[in-house]
Amino acid sequence: MAGIRSVVLWIGATLGVVCIALFAAGLVFGIKPYVVVSGSMEPEMPVGALALARAVPAVKVDVGDIVTVPRTSGAGVVTHRVVATDTDENGAILLTLKGDANLTNDPDEYRVATVGKHLATVPGLGYVAGSLRTPFGLVGVSIVVLVFALAVFVNPRARAAVSPARAAG
Template sequence: MTVLRIIRSAVLWCSAVVGVISILAFAVVMLFGLKPAVVISGSMEPTLPVGSLILTQATAASQVDVGAIVTVPRDDGTLVTHRVVDIDRPDDGPFALTLRGDANESNDAAPYLVTEAGTHVLTIPVLGHIAMAVRTPIGLLAIIGGLICVFLLSYWTPRLPVPQHEPAPVAVR
């Protein structure tokens, strides 16, 4: 019974800590207007390892500098996160950002026309793998299974048989 109590306590404490960290992370992201993205290619290694979760903050293109790491949309709507190597600042219209991945030998094929870019704020290694796994059916089942386990450990108490003791002998005088 003591082992079950220790396991129950450990699972509940870990769940509580994960819950509090998740709530705080969500609050910080919302408060500062950050957007998460997952690094899925090695074009920015070693600066941004594959599987990292990055946080970006929306920044006007006029505030972006050469050397900054930015996330911008491609023509097909997917995002690219690379370093700014050149900026064409027209008098009117969108800015043209020339980007290159740190691990790439050449610039991206064409400049990205933007009025705003997500500038890199923070990198959290490995968390991107977890974020991507959670989006799969198996990851969703794992989360549901984990929640069921936490619920069961919280409220279920096994009924163990009460040991039967033989009555103590009575001393006769």
């Protein structure tokens, strides 16, 4: 039992360190995760992947880069490839984007000052991240936390050291 407890604690500690490191890297380097919900960028970014993007000024974006920008409708974001850049009469950056799997460019240009420039894609991890936002995912996380808490605070050796006569009296 002590071996299992030790393994559980090491796994928990390792996961904790990884989570803290990723959170800190996100804050320090401006990295933000996005879950890929459509197939418009396949095969480069499959549905269910977790995409990581770093905020950069729009002037540093080149044709061919993959960027995440707010939708022109204001509802969420879109992650597509830059096919053209332009500047309007006021000096604002205009991007024309297209999903790799789409036949045509996005219908509207995106007027942006900063964009999320694509860094990496982790296939499948978006499903995990998305499920953590559901009631089922929250229950699962709660169970995992409970298991780790029990592994930390319940010591089977201490229980065995207490004799039955002592416990009763």
